[in-house]
Amino acid sequence: MWKLLLKIFRTGILTEKRDQPLSQTHPPGFGKSLAIRHVDAGSCNGCELELWALENPYYSLSSGGVKFVASPRHADLLLVTGPVTRAMKEALLRTRDAVPGPSRVLAVGDCACNGGIFRESYAVHGGVDAVIPVDHHLPGCPPSPDDLLEAIHQAFGTSPPSSE
Amino acid sequence: MDNRNPSPSLPGLCLIPREDGIPRALFPQETPETYLAQARILGSAGGRFLGLWGAGDPQPRICTAFLLREGLFVLVLPLPKETPSPSFPSLSGFIPMANRFERTVRDLFGFRPEGLEDTRPWVGHDLWAVPPLSLPPGSPVPENLEAGSLDYPFVRVTGPGVHEIPVGPVHAGIIEPGHFRFQVVGEKVLRLEELLGYTHKGVDGMFRNRDIAWGARLAARISGDSTVATSMAYAQAIEQALDFSPAAGVRALRALLLERERIANHLGDLGAIGNDAGLGFALSQFGRLKENLLRKNRQHFGARYLFDQVTPGGVQTSLDDEAIADLLEENGILLAEILALHKIYDDHGGLQDRFQNTGVLLPEVAHRLGLGGVVGRASAQAWDLRADHGGDPYRRFPPALALAHTGDVAARVLVRFLEIQESLSFSRALLEHLPEHSIAESIPDNSETAEGLGIVEGFRGEVLAWVRLAPHGVVEAAHIQDPSALLWPALEIAVPGNLVADFPLINKSFNLSYSGNDL
Numbered sequence: 001m002w003k004l005l006l007k008i009f010r011t012g013i014l015t016e017k018r019d020q021p022l023s024q025t026h027p028p029g030f031g032k033s034l035a036i037r038h039v040d041a042g043s044c045n046g047c048e049l050e051l052w053a054l055e056n057p058y059y060s061l062s063s064g065g066v067k068f069v070a071s072p073r074h075a076d077l078l079l080v081t082g083p084v085t086r087a088m089k090e091a092l093l094r095t096r097d098a099v100p101g102p103s104r105v106l107a108v109g110d111c112a113c114n115g116g117i118f119r120e121s122y123a124v125h126g127g128v129d130a131v132i133p134v135d136h137h138l139p140g141c142p143p144s145p146d147d148l149l150e151a152i153h154q155a156f157g158t159s160p161p162s163s164e
Numbered sequence: 165m166d167n168r169n170p171s172p173s174l175p176g177l178c179l180i181p182r183e184d185g186i187p188r189a190l191f192p193q194e195t196p197e198t199y200l201a202q203a204r205i206l207g208s209a210g211g212r213f214l215g216l217w218g219a220g221d222p223q224p225r226i227c228t229a230f231l232l233r234e235g236l237f238v239l240v241l242p243l244p245k246e247t248p249s250p251s252f253p254s255l256s257g258f259i260p261m262a263n264r265f266e267r268t269v270r271d272l273f274g275f276r277p278e279g280l281e282d283t284r285p286w287v288g289h290d291l292w293a294v295p296p297l298s299l300p301p302g303s304p305v306p307e308n309l310e311a312g313s314l315d316y317p318f319v320r321v322t323g324p325g326v327h328e329i330p331v332g333p334v335h336a337g338i339i340e341p342g343h344f345r346f347q348v349v350g351e352k353v354l355r356l357e358e359l360l361g362y363t364h365k366g367v368d369g370m371f372r373n374r375d376i377a378w379g380a381r382l383a384a385r386i387s388g389d390s391t392v393a394t395s396m397a398y399a400q401a402i403e404q405a406l407d408f409s410p411a412a413g414v415r416a417l418r419a420l421l422l423e424r425e426r427i428a429n430h431l432g433d434l435g436a437i438g439n440d441a442g443l444g445f446a447l448s449q450f451g452r453l454k455e456n457l458l459r460k461n462r463q464h465f466g467a468r469y470l471f472d473q474v475t476p477g478g479v480q481t482s483l484d485d486e487a488i489a490d491l492l493e494e495n496g497i498l499l500a501e502i503l504a505l506h507k508i509y510d511d512h513g514g515l516q517d518r519f520q521n522t523g524v525l526l527p528e529v530a531h532r533l534g535l536g537g538v539v540g541r542a543s544a545q546a547w548d549l550r551a552d553h554g555g556d557p558y559r560r561f562p563p564a565l566a567l568a569h570t571g572d573v574a575a576r577v578l579v580r581f582l583e584i585q586e587s588l589s590f591s592r593a594l595l596e597h598l599p600e601h602s603i604a605e606s607i608p609d610n611s612e613t614a615e616g617l618g619i620v621e622g623f624r625g626e627v628l629a630w631v632r633l634a635p636h637g638v639v640e641a642a643h644i645q646d647p648s649a650l651l652w653p654a655l656e657i658a659v660p661g662n663l664v665a666d667f668p669l670i671n672k673s674f675n676l677s678y679s680g681n682d683l
């Protein structure tokens with residue numbers, strides 16, 4: 001046990017300073033705690049790798065008051081990756097319908113923005129907007145964690161979200 | 165050909181040794197009977213079934229891959245062109261693993277596996293009115309208006325107190341989509357059945373009639389976590405088709421990139437497994453080490469996840485002396501960190517309690533299923549392409565095989581720890597002896613149709629690629645096989661008997677790709 005504690009002590013705090021941590025900007029209408037529900041609508045899993053990275057100590061998303069939640073009913077933001085395969089359309093629609101307002105939708109990655117490399121395939125809808133309205137787009141294949149933080153920040157915005 | 169070494173146990177099938185990797189060849193079969201007979205021979209000669217796929221125009225066919233100690237054998241059965249939905253003999257009677265592959269071929273091409281009793285759709289989910297790949301590339305595919313994947317007839321367990329838990333396709337967390345159906349009594353899982361195919365993107369169809377470079381970009385996006393492995397298998401297949409051998413420097417850099425991908429993924433998995441067992445410390449420590457490695461990737465190769473780094477003919481970035489020195493330093497630091505964390509894992513009673521005897525896949529079962537990769541090696545299956553067949557540079561610095569025998573979560577954790585250590589010492593040898601290299605050469609043109617195969621040991625297991633080129637570098641058809649398709653059925657076997665609450669931990673210890681399975 002002491003080895004574990006020593007390791008924690010030696011590692012120290014690695015979280016990098018950001019200009020505007022989400023916890024300090026308090027997007028109006030969302031309070032200090034922002035909840036994200038992620039839906040993978042058929043990605044190659046590259047975008048998920050970078051979403052995972054947000055939880056590592058360098059980016060430490062949760063220390064800014066932002067967390068990924070298990071239920072869409074707890075979410076303020078629906079974050080969607082992947083080109084929306086035919087088989088995921090229904091699941092995406094149902095998840096969106098389960099998110100209470102006010103809420104926003106962020107499309108992450110080239111695939112979610114416009115279908116990416118899979119755009120012309122018979123098996124995909126070619127981007128999230130083809131199925132549900134999207135508030136913000138973040139291109140990249142995959143986008144970097146820094147870009148993701150910035151995009152999440154922007155998606156919550158500084159103006160009050162429209163109520164549904 | 166004179167330099168072929170016929171294997172006495174395999175009449176009519178022989179392989180040519182290759183410099184760039186595993187001996188591998190395609191063996192056209194004249195009739196369904198010889199196809200069936202050869203598949204039986206390969207299966208009984210200790211061959212592991214590695215996958216089965218179809219191709220349509222201009223010559224419909226079925227390809228079936230077996231891996232033996234001698235190398236990779238792919239049987240090709242041409243199907244009649246005139247018949248609208250030609251049939252082929254099903255192998256699932258003696259290779260149960262062929263089931264999902266044959267259903268995929270039926271869903272996508274409409275070829276009928278004769279003798280397969282399972283009539284349920286697989287990746288196609290009955291979404292299309294006609295099999296999408298029976299139509300020419302680019303044609304619109306009419307939807308099946310009565311589709312409803314949730315009506316899938318799962319096998320039910322009945323009896324007092326038995327109930328069913330459906331999970332997915334959308335899961336609680338940052339995970340790919342798929343559906344799991346548990347039959348449960350109390351807290352105990354009696355049966356698990358998977359329904360995958362939610363991430364089916366039509367990859368095989370997209371390869372058709374594209375140029376080699378575009379195909380390489382697609383090959384890099386089959387399963388993002390294995391981008392180096394899939395790109396490398398695709399590059400090998402193209403290079404074999406064009407009879408081109410990459411330079412020693414290119415081979416060494418590719419091997420280095422493949423190890424960096426392996427280490428990054430194993431670090432991520434070890435952290436996630438520890439976290440699922442309740443140790444948040446694991447997630448932050450391994451997350452930190454993985455992030456450090458990804459940042460070095462970006463610094464020296466220009467990409468965190470090494471997308472598009474390996475291309476047919478070469479690699480995209482070379483290393484100068486300064487970069488090599490930096491990576492050697494990184495190597496030493498990481499090794500010390502891993503040894504320390506391995507000790508912490510071993511000494512942690514709570515972790516070991518969750519890991520040991522959880523999600524056991526018995527060695528006999530793993531053997532019968534013909535498993536390889538991390539999951540196979542954790543159940544005593546001694547297969548690793550890098551240690552077995554080598555080719556350059558593996559023959560120069562042969563990595564040792566990491567093996568465990570208990571087949572539980574603890575074994576899969578142990579294999580990952582050992583592989584990171586081995587991978588680090590192999591990478592060190594590569595960096596210290598990096599041959600003079602030009603990073604990319606132009607690949608030759610082909611005036612005739614040509615086919616090739618590629619196979620590499622990705623971080624999960626063997627990643628396989630097949631390409632067929634029309635004249636002048638047009639990809640007529642291609643298929644890339646992630647090992648996940650073989651490992652998903654093994655998860656269905658490892659979970660029953662465990663608590664429902666242990667499923668996430670067992671699942672994480674397998675860490676299979678949905679995208680690589682669904683294609």
Ligand code: SF4
Nearest residue numbers: 044046109110111141
């Ligand atoms: S944008 Fe790129 S990394 Fe993200 S899912 Fe699509 S192909 Fe994968």
